[in-house]
Amino acid sequence: MTQSETALRDHIVLIGKSLYDRGYGVGSSGNLSVRVDDGILITPTNTSLGRLDAGRIAKVAPDGSHVSGDKPSKEGFLHLAVYARRPEMRAVVHLHSTYSVALSTLAAADPENMLPPITAYFVMRVGTLPLVPYYPPGDRGLADAVGAAMAGAHAVLLANHGSVVAGKSLDEAHYAAEELEETAKLWFLLRGETTRFLDIGQVAELRARFQS
Numbered sequence: 305m306t307q308s309e310t311a312l313r314d315h316i317v318l319i320g321k322s323l324y325d326r327g328y329g330v331g332s333s334g335n336l337s338v339r340v341d342d343g344i345l346i347t348p349t350n351t352s353l354g355r356l357d358a359g360r361i362a363k364v365a366p367d368g369s370h371v372s373g374d375k376p377s378k379e380g381f382l383h384l385a386v387y388a389r390r391p392e393m394r395a396v397v398h399l400h401s402t403y404s405v406a407l408s409t410l411a412a413a414d415p416e417n418m419l420p421p422i423t424a425y426f427v428m429r430v431g432t433l434p435l436v437p438y439y440p441p442g443d444r445g446l447a448d449a450v451g452a453a454m455a456g457a458h459a460v461l462l463a464n465h466g467s468v469v470a471g472k473s474l475d476e477a478h479y480a481a482e483e484l485e486e487t488a489k490l491w492f493l494l495r496g497e498t499t500r501f502l503d504i505g506q507v508a509e510l511r512a513r514f515q516s
């Protein structure tokens with residue numbers, strides 16, 4: 305195991321516990337992965353994000369075969385679909401966090417972009433948020449749909465399920481996943497209120513300044 309892989313494993317444990325302790329990953333829900341030279345490291349199946357063991361985190365080859373560690377999350381194929389589609393992405397965070405799941409069930413929302421530009425940080429860290437249609441857990445059609453949606457976005461909602469967020473580092477991915485969850489919460493707090501969102505010019509300026 306390389307020094308950098310050891311550090312990545314420790315970072316997954318740290319971020320997993322942080323997400324769990326703050327209620328972003330209840331029970332054994334949610335999974336985190338990072339890209340390494342020979343595949344991905346991903347949190348094991350049926351394991352709480354609050355009690356990860358660095359040495360038991362699974363390694364999975366790009367073709368989906370299990371290389372080492374505990375049995376990988378059964379949602380690992382979602383992560384692999386993102387890495388295959390977006391070579392520059394180094395980490396994926398998938399959560400069943402409460403407000404993101406609630407948002408993913410709204411029948412009247414725009415499936416091309418599920419949230420308006422409520423704050424600058426949502427625009428900067430999350431941007432466009434498409435909805436991937438519902439598939440049963442473990443359905444390989446979900447991986448294809450996520451890969452397709454991720455071609456033009458780095459965050460998506462899975463209908464009646466949760467969020468998938470990719471980043472160029474684990475920190476970038478989990479910051480964006482948290483920004484998404486908090487913005488979804490704001491959206492529910494503001495429902496029924498006459499709300500002033502950022503306008504088209506303000507969003508364009510943020511994209512020009514902050515999106516690479």
Ligand SMILES: [Zn+2]
Nearest residue numbers: 379400465466
């Ligand atoms: Zn899930």
